[in-house]
Structures are given as structure tokens and as C-alpha cells.
Amino acid sequence: MSHLLWKTLVLSPVVLGVTVLVSARAIATEVAGSSEDIKAKTAQTEAPMSSDASTFIQTEQPKVNQLLVAQKTDDNQVLEEVNRYSTEGKNQNSLSQVTSVSQFSDVQPTDWAFQALQSLVERYGCIAGYPNSTYRGNRALTRYEFAAGLNACLDRVNELIATATADLVTKQDLATLQRLQEEFSAELATLRGRVDAVEARTAELEANQFSTTTKLVGEAIFAVSDIFGGNTGDANNTVFQDRVRLDLQTSFTGKDVLHTRLAAGNALAFNQVDNAGVPINTAEGTQTFQIGSSVNNSVNIDWLAYYVPIGPVEAYFAATGGIHSDYVATNNPYFEDFDGGNGALSSFASESPIYRIGGGAGAALTIPFSSGGSFFKPSSLTVGYLASNANNPGANQGLLEGNYAALGQLNFSVGDRLAIAATYVHGYHGAGGGNLFDLGGGLGSANRVVGTNQANTLSTLSASSSNSYGIEAAFRPSDKLSISGFVSYHDISGFGAGDDYEAWSYGLGVALPDFGKKGNVLGIFAGAEPYSFNRPGFVGNDIPYHFEGFYKYRVSDNISITPGVIWLTSPGQSSANDDAIIGTLRTTFTF
Missing domain, CATH: 2.40.160.10 (Porin)
Structure with missing residues (x-):
């Protein structure tokens, strides 16, 4: 159990990376989509999506007022929206999973979130791009899009944890170790005594140097x-x-x-x-x-x-x-x-x-x-x-x-x-x-x-x-x-x-x-x-x-x-x- 917890802690930086990455997009300057006055910030948006296939897709987003502070949505509706975005990501004709961040034509090493994006793409493999080989890092996203992307990366984390823990010690291994411990108990006791003697001599030398x-x-x-x-x-x-x-x-x-x-x-x-x-x-x-x-x-x-x-x-x-x-x-x-x-x-x-x-x-x-x-x-x-x-x-x-x-x-x-x-x-x-x-x-x-x-x-x-x-x-x-x-x-x-x-x-x-x-x-x-x-x-x-x-x-x-x-x-x-x-x-x- 402790080994599983350790693996979770080791892989948890991916969660922080996704949070930093998509949060940056949420506060980035929104690119104007048309000449109309969109006071409620509703538009036809190309949304980066993630799924088990780890892809970003283009979809027609419903015109939802993004000032969600004034809108009350129950938990079931939120889960349905997240699942719908994930499902749409599977069915759309999107770019296949990229293996290197250099495949994005609009991502430069000088971008402030370059290292976070590089880790998510090349290390964890849970971020893809648009069909035209772009990432569009300055585009805004909704909370549903954020939840869908985070969900995809968490699924990837679970896969990695499952893989890493597949070869853990078995009961037979523990039984073998116990048998060896009993068999060499005399030697282990002798070794323990020698270590204690060395520690005692070291302490004496330090005290009388x-x-x-x-x-x-x-x-x-x-x-x-x-x-x-x-x-x-x-x-x-x-x-x-x-x-x-x-x-x-x-x-x-x-x-x-x-x-x-x-x-x-x-x-x-x-x-x-x-x-x-x-x-x-x-x-x-x-x-x-x-x-x-x-x-x-x-x-x-x-x-x-x-x-x-x-x-x-x-x-x-x-x-x-x-x-x-x-x-x-x-x-x-x-x-x-x-x-x-x-x-x-x-x-x-x-x-x-x-x-x-x-x-x-x-x-x-x-x-x-x-x-x-x-x-x-x-x-x-x-x-x-x-x-x-x-x-x-x-x-x-x-x-x-x-x-x-x-x-x-x-x-x-x-x-x-x-x-x-x-x-x-x-x-x-x-x-x-x-x-x-x-x-x-x-x-x-x-x-x-x-x-x-x-x-x-x-x-x-x-x-x-x-x-x-x-x-x-x-x-x-x-x-x-x-x-x-x-x-x-x-x-x-x-x-x-x-x-x-x-x-x-x-x-x-x-x-x-x-x-x-x-x-x-x-x-x-x-x-x-x-x-x-x-x-x-x-x-x-x-x-x-x-x-x-x-x-x-x-x-x-x-x-x-x-x-x-x-x-x-x-x-x-x-x-x-x-x-x-x-x-x-x-x-x-x-x-």
C-alpha cells in the first residue's frame, strides 16, 4: 500500500503540470472569432479535448454563459458535460497523439509554459493538438474543457501506476524471504553484533580523539x-x-x-x-x-x-x-x-x-x-x-x-x-x-x-x-x-x-x-x-x-x-x- 502511495506521489507532478498549463490558457487573451459584439462571451469555439486516446478535437460548443457564478448547475449536469466532451473527443477527426512538443508549429521554447507542456506531451502522453499541427496555447477554455483534459491525464496516471505496481512482491516472495531469514539467522545475528561493536568503538574514538x-x-x-x-x-x-x-x-x-x-x-x-x-x-x-x-x-x-x-x-x-x-x-x-x-x-x-x-x-x-x-x-x-x-x-x-x-x-x-x-x-x-x-x-x-x-x-x-x-x-x-x-x-x-x-x-x-x-x-x-x-x-x-x-x-x-x-x-x-x-x-x- 505504501508503495502504491509512493508511486502516486511520484506521478502527481503531472496533475500540477496540467493545472498550470490549462489555467494559463484560461486567463490568456481570448482571440476574437468574429466581428460581432459578443458581450456574453459566447462563440463557436475550437476546444482542446483529451480522452483515453489523448487527443485534442474541434467541436461546436454550446452557447453557454461563462459567467458561471450567476448560473447554478447541479453535480449530475456537470458530470454529464464532462463525459460529453470526452466522448466527443473520441469521435472527432483529431490529430493522433504527438510524441514531441516540437510537432506543434505554434509552440516555441521561449514560451513560459513550454516545459510543462513538454512534460505532459513527451513524458505522460496525455496531451495532443489540433489537426493542423497547432496547440493554440493562447486560446481560452471553459471549465468543462479543463475538467475533461484533467480527467484524461488522471486516467493516464492511473495506467502508469497500474503498470508500475504490476510487478510488486508476491506472497510467495515474502515466504521465501522469511525462510531465508530463518535459515541464516545465526549469521545475521553475528553480523548485527559486529556492527554494534564497530559503532561502540567509533563512539569511543570520537569521545577520546x-x-x-x-x-x-x-x-x-x-x-x-x-x-x-x-x-x-x-x-x-x-x-x-x-x-x-x-x-x-x-x-x-x-x-x-x-x-x-x-x-x-x-x-x-x-x-x-x-x-x-x-x-x-x-x-x-x-x-x-x-x-x-x-x-x-x-x-x-x-x-x-x-x-x-x-x-x-x-x-x-x-x-x-x-x-x-x-x-x-x-x-x-x-x-x-x-x-x-x-x-x-x-x-x-x-x-x-x-x-x-x-x-x-x-x-x-x-x-x-x-x-x-x-x-x-x-x-x-x-x-x-x-x-x-x-x-x-x-x-x-x-x-x-x-x-x-x-x-x-x-x-x-x-x-x-x-x-x-x-x-x-x-x-x-x-x-x-x-x-x-x-x-x-x-x-x-x-x-x-x-x-x-x-x-x-x-x-x-x-x-x-x-x-x-x-x-x-x-x-x-x-x-x-x-x-x-x-x-x-x-x-x-x-x-x-x-x-x-x-x-x-x-x-x-x-x-x-x-x-x-x-x-x-x-x-x-x-x-x-x-x-x-x-x-x-x-x-x-x-x-x-x-x-x-x-x-x-x-x-x-x-x-x-x-x-x-x-x-x-x-x-x-x-x-x-x-x-x-x-x-x-x-x-x-x-x-
Whole structure:
């Protein structure tokens, strides 16, 4: 019974369609039939009629005063009139049932009731037309005509309901279902118990989940590495190093993200030695998993930052561990992975050294331009400020008085294949020593992550300021090839005598994504790590070239294995030193 009621409800729109359609005709402008003054609105009318054959016919309508408010008609007379119109519809020579509303020459898709008429004709098949292939939708009709048309469509509805319910379930089917239920009662009870257990466990998890706003993104790196070449090879052994990062990502609005990252590791860079057996104080060949290592696997918060959109502007706020590549485009796809385990092996190949100047706490804004970009018009502007010792209230320290690096970058996006950036970084480095590419190590820090000793070392007696300029570009001629590169120039002005120097760096990389398998990457990178010539007190004026090749093999969505080689020429900017070759097998787990 409920199934029959449902079928009736499903087909009931036809009743509404007929009502709308014929009501519109009833209030439409009446077409004059003759030149006589017909004050009582009686005329010889061509009436659209419907019957079981679903046709419209032409008939001689009796002259009935249509102001039926003043005329009293009993129920029997009304029924007789309706039946008479329906009977006449069967006996007249009318147009056969049309199958498409397009067969009506006077019906246009722009007519306001077109969809209703189309449904009645093509879906329900209870409306036809006149013998001359017209519908005459603007013609008036009487209530009898309306009742006859509605009656025909209701008959059609009953036919459809009868057809739809002809194949309903029988008593034999119900008996079969009951027998099957009894036969598999044990299995059904077991299944019901399992469902109840799953629901209980789900409720428990929902009640005791860590957070509704926070998710955990983790990365663990296992790396086996060694270095070969002359005294450097003899001074180092094969190592097995690790680093783990656990990033708690919290969103409060769905558009913002708070990163609270915990890190631990035991990775150290290799010690390079010159031909005289003296250590070379250089950061050449430093690998990404060796950055931010706590040496003894102690856990610390190495990054705390918040990203939030402010209107069209993307804002970035770092409380600790902020670096410029956190918020600005480095244009080095497939090589950069934020010093993670799925990009290049070395810190040099992962991004331009200009982004390694300074770091710590601060803020940044990326402002888009709605008109888009080109070679001569930037698509966005990024500005940022990071202070290395923002938490220290001491003299020549803090957010504004200590070491800092302020960045400005114009980003040019030409289509979706070419990206170019022009970068400027101004840094202040207080007296007490330190390194230019210190990644926010701060005053007196021994931390350096890229480049030679000559390019890094700052004056210990007086403060210095640096002005660095860089160009970064990435070109993707196809989905299987990416070419990227950078060049940077650094002008350091010391406030003491002989403290001024200049440094250069450049590199070019070619990446083949999905090489051999989807998710794999073959990368080749070459360039010169940051170097400086003719600095008093430093030995070596050769260019330290860096060549690197790696192949990231994707084992699964969460595991990748990356074998790679780094070849360093003229370590310490001296061709007298033997070349160094670093071999690494890196395995990265992400979760």
C-alpha cells in the first residue's frame, strides 16, 4: 500500500503540470472569432479535448454563459458535460497523439509554459493538438474543457501506476524471504553484533580523539652515507643517521594553519680535510636531513608558525624556527622540500642560498595582483622580516635590535609553465661573529648550512650589513620535464676596516618527474656554492663547483628510497685539495 502511495506521489507532478498549463490558457487573451459584439462571451469555439486516446478535437460548443457564478448547475449536469466532451473527443477527426512538443508549429521554447507542456506531451502522453499541427496555447477554455483534459491525464496516471505496481512482491516472495531469514539467522545475528561493536568503538574514538582541529603529519628519515676523496675520505667513516619531524597542523577556521613541529635527530655533516691534513671549515656538501638535527636525538620544537589569509593577502607569523622559504616561492620544483626527505640531497641544490640568510621569528605577507603577471608585470609581491634572536631581551638583541633579515620578492608567473622571481634581502649582523648563511643561527653562532668559509664568515669585531640580490626561475616545457635555476650576489659591508667582501652563487637543475614510475623523480643539479675571492686572511680563490644527481624511487604512498651522489670540486675554494664525493642512500617515511 505504501508503495502504491509512493508511486502516486511520484506521478502527481503531472496533475500540477496540467493545472498550470490549462489555467494559463484560461486567463490568456481570448482571440476574437468574429466581428460581432459578443458581450456574453459566447462563440463557436475550437476546444482542446483529451480522452483515453489523448487527443485534442474541434467541436461546436454550446452557447453557454461563462459567467458561471450567476448560473447554478447541479453535480449530475456537470458530470454529464464532462463525459460529453470526452466522448466527443473520441469521435472527432483529431490529430493522433504527438510524441514531441516540437510537432506543434505554434509552440516555441521561449514560451513560459513550454516545459510543462513538454512534460505532459513527451513524458505522460496525455496531451495532443489540433489537426493542423497547432496547440493554440493562447486560446481560452471553459471549465468543462479543463475538467475533461484533467480527467484524461488522471486516467493516464492511473495506467502508469497500474503498470508500475504490476510487478510488486508476491506472497510467495515474502515466504521465501522469511525462510531465508530463518535459515541464516545465526549469521545475521553475528553480523548485527559486529556492527554494534564497530559503532561502540567509533563512539569511543570520537569521545577520546586527540583533537577535532589538529592532525599529525610526520616524516622519518633513515640515511646511510659516506664521503670519499683524499684526506677527507680517510678522516670520515660510513654513517647511519636519522631525523624525525612531527608536525601538528591545527586549523581553527578551515583556511588557517598553525604548525607546531617537533624534531629530533643525530645527523652531522662530514668533516672535510685539506691535503695538509688541516680541517676545512666549510658547509659544502651539507645534506638536508643534517639541518636542524639535535645531534643526540633529543626532542625540541624547531618550528612554530601560523598561516592565515587576511582578505586576498596571505599572512605568515613565525614564533621560532621561521625561514624565508616557509612563505616565499623559491621556484625550484622537485629539488626543494623544505629540507625534508623527498627533494634534493643537499641544502645547496634544494634552494637558492639567498633564502638561507637569517631566520627565526617574524612575519611576512604575500600580496597578489588581480591582473595576473607577465615578463614585465608581477603577479604578486612578498615581503618578510625574520629576527634571529627575537626572544633575547639583552643588549643588541631582541626583535628589532638584534640580527635580522628583511626580504622583498616580486613574483612573475607567465602562464602555468614559467615562473620567475626577483629577490632582495637586507640583513643586519651584529658584532661578535657569525655566518651569512646561518639560517637564523644568530649572533656568534657557528651554524652554517651552505657555502664556503670565505663566503660565510662575518667580522667578530664589528657589525656588518648585507645586501643580497637574486633571480630564480623555473620552466616546465612538459609534465615530464622541469628546468630550474638561480643566481645570487651578496654585498657585505662591515663597519670595521677590511670587513667588506662580495660573494656569488649560481646553480641549474633538471628534473624528470614520473621517471620510470609515477611518483619517481630523477634530478641532476650543478652549480657553484657561495664563494668569495680575495678575502684577507683566507686561502683559496678557486670556484667550488657542486654536482649532484639523485633518483627518488617511490615504493608506496608513504615510503620513498633515494640513492644519490654529490661531487665537490676544489673544496674550500682550493684546487689543491682533492675532490670530495659523497654517496647517500636515503629512505623517507611519511605519515
